[in-house]
Amino acid sequence: SQKSPGTQSAAAPTDTSTHRPTEQVPEKFAKGGVHIALVRQLSSGDYFEQWLAGAQAEAKALNVTLDVSSGDDNNDKQALNLQQAVGNKADAIIVDHGFAQTIQPAIKKAVDANIPVVAFDVDPGTPQAVTLDQDDHQIASQALSVLKQDTGGKAKVVYAYVAGFAPLDRRNETWTQFKKDNPGIAQVAKIGVVNSSTASAVADQAKAALQAHPDVTAIFAPYDEFAKGATLAVNELGLQNKVKVYGADVSTADIGVLTAAKSPWTATSATDPANVGRVAVRAAALRVAGRQVATALKVPPTLITQQALRDHGITNVQQLAGAFPALETPDVAPVPWK
Amino acid sequence: MTLVTDGSPEAPPRAPAAARLATAGYRYGLLVVLVAVTVFFGAARSSFATYDNLLIVLQSVAIVAIVALGVTVSMTAGGFDLSVGANVSFVVMVTALAMVRFDLTGATAIGIGLLAGLLVAGVNALLVVVAGVPDLIATLGTMFLFQGLALIITSGQSVSAGMTIGGRPAPGRYTSGFTWFGSGTVASVPVPVIVMALLAVVAYVFLNNTRWGRALYAIGGNAQAARLAGIRVGRYRALAYAVSGLCAAVGGILLSARLGRGDVGAGDPYLMQAVAAALIGFAVLGANRPNVVGTAVGALFIGVVINGLTMLNAPYYTQTFVQGALLVVSLVTSFTLTPGRRR
């Protein structure tokens, strides 16, 4: 299995922190031996690779050992990995994605064992754990605002969605609301498949939908694999002048597709996964040091348009942060001794 | 479907001592690799070779092993059940719906789950035994059917407590009795591990020490001879699918209890894993046929390798490769040392 929807890709582990240390390094960190367990639902795919790279860079900077385990899309296994981390007495645990119902009993055990927990993109079910989220509603609404602007609020739209993936479900809520608020926007077809070859499968479906509905002018595909599939379909049908694609998430490959000549993919909204990984490790480290951390951390997304990418001559995610400084969030959970 | 290759050159005659060593390599190749790997991990990480970690490894393979036992039984009768993954998914959805949407008790949900597994088995049996469709094709059809059905009954959505159905919140939730099957323990041993152990013993006795098991093996060996000896081949093949379906249902119930929600497609990966465990089992103890001990070892093999590599902080992308390489090494030692290579 590969990456799951609603997760995006972005900048690498370049440490762009401009902060100066304001405090002494706590003894525990100075002498080393702090173990933070990272318990992931999934590992494969650009998003997770970038996220991990960011987390590892931050861990290194903080002199922390990161013990990584992955559920490989098996949620039962993720829960067991979490249980094992508790058994091994990790100093803190970061839970990266997962199903609330499945993971909450194990999180509870961790909390009961007085192990600090940071939960990314999953509801930990306890106020003692820090929650870290990217704002999926905002991701969807940023992309949709461009769609609305381009079409003047009147368009037949093909929508790509598969239920059951939390981020996509949240983005779907925004879409549902958006349709209600904009009666001129009509969803004429819904497509979507998720497997390890999502893009090409979605392309085949999108082609069928475009064939059946020749009057479509926009495709809303709020997940980069969907967006790439939709783009492929539009290209293969030669409809670049007629149909535009509005997506979410970003990776180096996505940038290539976005900036290709005549690309119909117009805009995407995303957070930087490496940055999110760094934030997660910082939050965990703060809790290990016994500092207060806000119980709900949010990383806001940034709107990235095709035009802006072209203007800045950007070809990969590493260059993104330069052009879109908002992707970096050093002030979310800052570590005062670094 | 032939699992045995022909046409390879015959092994040359061996001296007795070398032959004994070869036979040992053949019979124990995979076990030796398993033990070696365990020792290696234990030396590298002290927390690996502990009772607690043993339980975690066992729990991580429990559901796969249970599903694989069913696959093993279907293979003994010369069949092949490709529908087990879809069956697990279907049972997960059905049990979730029973409790969350229809607010039924955990016991009822278990009953319904088992019935759902039998339903899948019934379709398989109808296709294979009554309509005469070859096993692989029939169970492939069933797989699509129930993969689809698992999606349709929930409109493709996951089922969890508090979800809204037609605007109103669902009335029920997973009962604590039900989730106990997933995360409860008896004398510190997790329930799924106990269920696995029980089922493995039952399956072992069933296949090796009962008339039915021997009849299944006879059918797998030569269905025609079995029929001429008066064995009701059709009924036994249906029985094999029923066992396979029930095992998948038990796996589905345990998975549902572990997950605490009905997750779309949760069972699908279990097909490949269960088939892998059962196939690796062929090479264990020189059986070269489906067997319960081999299947259990096969499942354990996968679990130990992944657990150990994770403990060593090996990146996830090396795990599949190491698993494949170890498997290939043990297969090669097992099969090149086979005494009667030609069969």
Next chain:
Amino acid sequence: MTLVTDGSPEAPPRAPAAARLATAGYRYGLLVVLVAVTVFFGAARSSFATYDNLLIVLQSVAIVAIVALGVTVSMTAGGFDLSVGANVSFVVMVTALAMVRFDLTGATAIGIGLLAGLLVAGVNALLVVVAGVPDLIATLGTMFLFQGLALIITSGQSVSAGMTIGGRPAPGRYTSGFTWFGSGTVASVPVPVIVMALLAVVAYVFLNNTRWGRALYAIGGNAQAARLAGIRVGRYRALAYAVSGLCAAVGGILLSARLGRGDVGAGDPYLMQAVAAALIGFAVLGANRPNVVGTAVGALFIGVVINGLTMLNAPYYTQTFVQGALLVVSLVTSFTLTPGRRR
């Protein structure tokens, strides 16, 4: 000459006319369903039965069909290649690396991709022919090995132009010549469709009209009889895996060209789809053995159903079910009407 394979009662004698109809149902069951489905979709959506849409359907199944052709060839010789999905993934990664990381030309990348496919085939052949490991188990091992290798060579990352490697951006990119294989057209027909058609014709002739194809079928029918008739069984089995590996490599190259990047695990779903197409093909034209026409029809069947249902705006979660239901219906008509049911 087999007396029985299953316990199903023999079909009662039929009047000639009814028998002819039954034979037609048997031979054409799946084709009839395919045509009926096509007519239905065409009636429901005028845009379905158009030349343009035909091309779209064909393109959507082209890669699956190509991989399935290889699986078919491996099956004729009594084998079963479970490694094709991993092979496709591996070739996708290798071609992407060749162009993006090593800045080689598209032609070189294609050459390397084909060699990578042959490498997978070589491991299969070594395990099956030389080491004597049963096909399913051996190719399962190879599957893990190359799934893992595809991840390792890129440390689990996907490969695309502009990616950074060790801090510096990768020098190369997909050449336009290479991507032409994925999305180019010749006289409005997409290149993958042309490649599929060519390979299908070649495979058809190879299996049905050459002595090599005959030898492969003979090995699949009775390996010992083939060996004693002077056929070099080992070499032909290796040949079958080589063909299978090459087909998977072509599939991988086309997929890589279409995606324009090396995507982790992109080829994995092709195993199940290709096996499904090849197995469905058993039921076509009453062959009940692997055959090229059947495999092509099997692949087309899947493509038509998905395309048509998408056009009808059927939600994605109904598609698998409809596909399964249609498959089961045609299997049942095919096999219950088989003249010599008991073969």
Next chain:
Amino acid sequence: MEVTPVVSVSGLSKRYGATWALRDVSLEIAPGEVLGLIGVNGAGKSTLIKILSGVTRPTGGEIRVDGTPVDLRDPLRAQEAGLQTVHQDIDAGVVSGADVAANLTLDALAPGRSGVFVSRDRTRAAARAIAEAARLDVPLDAPVESLPAGVRQQIVIARVLSRRPRVLILDEPTSALSAAEIRVLIAMVRRLAADGVAVLYVSHRLSEIQELCDRVAVLRDGAIRRVFATPVEGPRLVEAMLGGEVGALTHEVRDGGEPVLRATGLRTRPGAAPLDLTVRAGEVVGVTGLVGSGKTELLEQLYGARPLVSGALDLDGRPYRPRDPGAAAAAGVAFVAEEREAQAVLPGWSVRAHVTLPRLRDHSRIGLLSRRSESAAARRVIEVFGVRGPGPEAEIGALSGGNQQKVVVGRWLEGRCRLLLLDEPFRGVDVGARADIARRIRERAGALGVVIASSDPQEVLQVADRVIVLHDGVRTGEVSAADASADRLATLMAGGADEGGGT
């Protein structure tokens, strides 16, 4: 006094597509009676037996057991009615992958025949009892697929006898057995008949039929032509079977010309004494010996199907050391394996494809097969060997066993052949067909050397010019067919010394 027949059939017919395998057959067998059933290959004997054993269902007609009509829907019904059958196809009787004990006790798995739990000890005890009752001496834990066909056949017979048959049906039970084993079987059948068991006995060996049966029914083209009471003379039986005369199977003994194959220092198995063998063009060398004496091992080594234990070979004066059957076939050596079902037949394949399989290269150009060339070859084999059946495109399974054998032998004579190795080529072949095959082989033998292995000395004498006798892997003698007798061969086969002539 009227005795109610145990089993009677009336108006029985069976149609396969366009051919009527049986038409309007009526027969009855009384308790204690041994009824012989004979007929050429394809006459319908096995079809009748498959109906009586519940394997296939008739197109029309009635079966009564003890005067009551029965519906033999499946094998279990037939067994419950007391009809116990040994089928012609040995491999339809044993389960490979299981040991001898499991195979002997296979019946216990049918419903109601044993408790739920089985244990190894009880299975072995039961198996031992069954084997002892049938005078069968085999290691109970040997895997069946490792045993020669004769032993597997005896296992099947032993198992069927353990069902305490009221009607015992035997379809060519002796085709894979040696003389001594045949004598044991015949004595056993006699004893059962004396106890009131009705027996239906099919064989191509007329001497057995004459010795054993009370009445003999002759099938031809699916219909009963004559029923003789014994004693009856052989030629009359043959005439009724074939609908005419057959010439006596005799031949002029030839010396042969240039050596085709010269082998020195061969061993049938490691540890056996070495032997030399020369086969000349134009001569037919017979190899005989009891079951397990090493005939198959010898022939398979000559064909590269088994690694050469020791020694050196040369073919037409050039060194010859086949690595595999492919190399042997390419050098012009042909081999007809002992077990047709397992070693030569491809289920579902046409006669044409069987004929051309060993010589695909001759029927293809740049790899492409020529259908016309294939069909021509198939038609030639059908014509030359008198294969009775629906033609070259017919599925091989639609031919009777004997006709399948003609195809399998005949195909090697289509095209270049220097040395023809035949392992039990007459197994299950009727007298007429045997004469046909033998005659064709001798006709072609002018240009090639032929080796025929058979455990029936009579059979060997009928076709060979020279006979080599093996005992326990060692050559005990070699005699010219001109001055050999079946008795003398039998002595040698038993390991006795050669008292005259030969080498």
